[in-house]
Amino acid sequence: MDTKIHQQIDELLAAEVHDQLSSSEQSALHAHLVDCAECRQLHKEQKNMNKLLQENYERENVDGTFEQRMLSGFRSRVPGRTGLGGLLANLMRLRGVQISAAAALLLALVQMGHMLTGEDPSRTRVIEHLHAVGSKNVDRLAEPSPVTEWRGSVSGTFAQQSNIAGSESPTVMAALKSAPGAAPEELSKSARLQSAGRPEQRQAPAQPVPPNDAKTEVSADMAESAPGSGSALANRKLVRNAQVDLEVINFDDALQKITAFSREDGGYIATTSSEKQQNGKLRGEIVVKVLPDSLDRFLGKLRGLGELKNQSISTEDVTKTYFDTDSRLKNARVMEQRLIEILKKKSEDVNDLLQVEKELGRVREEIERMQGELKFMDAQVQFATVTISLAEKEMNVPAAFLLKEQAQLSLYAPDVEKVYNEIKGVASPKVQITTAQLDRDNSGRVSARLSMLIAPEESDATIARVKGMGRVENFQVHTERVAQGGEGMSEQARTERDKVQLNITLSREEQEQALQQTSLPFGPARWRRKRKSCAVSLKNRMAGSAAPPSVGIRMDANMPMFLCAFRSRTTPRLCNRSIR
């Protein structure tokens, strides 16, 4: 081993100063250097040599604006879009286009021949093959074409050729197909239009493309592309982010698993936040940083945690911004150096010095800002950010239901005021009277309205007690179930009764007694029949009416019934109307 090291000392020393030795090689080399004085001397020289070379290349290296210079030089020497001719020339350089163009030309010639001779094209085998190639290409573009009816079976060789032809070939073929016999200008125009559409196709992988198409492959590549694995030559800066919405059984379990997953994939949990809902379910957000290469694997693992509601992945290419900032930073550093040199020259003029100091301060500030930007971008590129929104299952189940009861009670009482005061006397900590109003109208009749809120446990007893204070004319209860903190139904949720609202209307009983005293006098049989029906309808009206008896009714009750019957006989409607 030792002699081997001695023989290879040049290589090993070079690799050593360039930090390219493995740790075992390094220790073997150092062991040899301890023993071998000759190699030790070489090692020392090598280090000095390395230093000299470093100094030399540092002096000779290009400055920070090099890339910009190259770019602007390129832009000035190669102006943007070339004309139509240039584009066609570029197109024709591609092998695929060459093959397609040759095929198209041949086809056009054959077509022309047919037109001249009037021969049926479908009988010729060669043409069938040619059309097969053509129609396959047209298929790829999904463009309706009159040629489709000629489609024959695709022969092996031609199919292969059309595959080799690549993505450029359909444009020219389709152009020829869609405009057979068109003037060359028209042809080139349509080719240009189609080729102009191509970049959009490439940038929109969602667009349906036949599976054999090369473009599909490309978009899949794009989707799977990840930074980091690339070489230093093309160190693209890609920022990858993902957003995942998950529904899980248990929040804490999921959080533990996510922590474990992120560790496996060389990442960490950046932030977590959770919030307990009224119904006891947890909802939260976890931000995880993982290595961009393992992002896809990590997302795959996440799916196992629960039901995936939503997922989005985005990739942002910041290469351009990064390198632009980098070059500006290098420029600023050069500037800083120059300013420092000016300061060192010790100018006599204090004003100049101050000016330079000020400028130096500004440049340094800019350097720091740009360094910060680069650091930020580095951090973003180094790790992919995954934002996971977690929600426990049945997140929206209501916490409880509230039963709201509202009761309407109409009471008749001989002495309204007395009952009114009695009802007011019911008030207690559990029975709260909200409104109480006693009305006396022009004719001296008294009526009252009361509203009270009754604690649920007391409601039945209180309502029964109030009912007993007079004659119940009407009693209605309206119940409503209101979900709290969610929606829908749930078996586990409690149901609570809210305070019962009781609205009472009180009115005097005497008016109704008048109706009950109504007696029917006699008359001729013809009238009697009418009277009877009229009285029945009168009584029905009176019973059904919640309103206090009106003047009209009192008159009816006391008036001679034949009048009523007479009226009803002559104008039956009038009778009804008067009761009403």
Added chain:
Amino acid sequence: MMDPGEREQYKAAIHGDRDAFEMIIRTHSRALFAIAYGVLQNREEAEDAVQDALVKAWKSRWRVRDPEKFPAWLATIARYRARDLLRKRRTVPLDEQLLETSAAEERPSTDDSEREADVKTALATLPELHRSALALRYFEEMDYAMIEKTLGLSNGALRGILGRALASMRKRLKPALATMG
């Protein structure tokens, strides 16, 4: 295996995507400069060579069939362009030219400047491939595997090349190295 995103970029550039090509200029031109400098040993000329090579690469990009070979192809163009420039100035031998430039600068002849000139002269005697490898290593601080890929060398060949290059430099600069302590 090449990164799919990178491959896609080369492919787009070959198909005439100018933005993709400009991105390649941003990311690759320093490596191309190192290769050209390895041939020419002169910064200004190397820059010109890279500029010419980029324009030429854009104009003949359709020649590349396999996108994976795009960087190596770019490196070849830069190397050939640099050799063209070298041939043009061959009327003046490199050593003399170096002496001329150092004389023209009229700097006080210190140990440092003498040593700088010595290093340059020693570098000039190395084969072109060795110089390019050194330039990639010292300009770009590339690791050995990357340099091998860029220069189209086989795996592990670079150790021998750089070992020989540095050994030859050591021999030429032995007196200077000894005085460095």
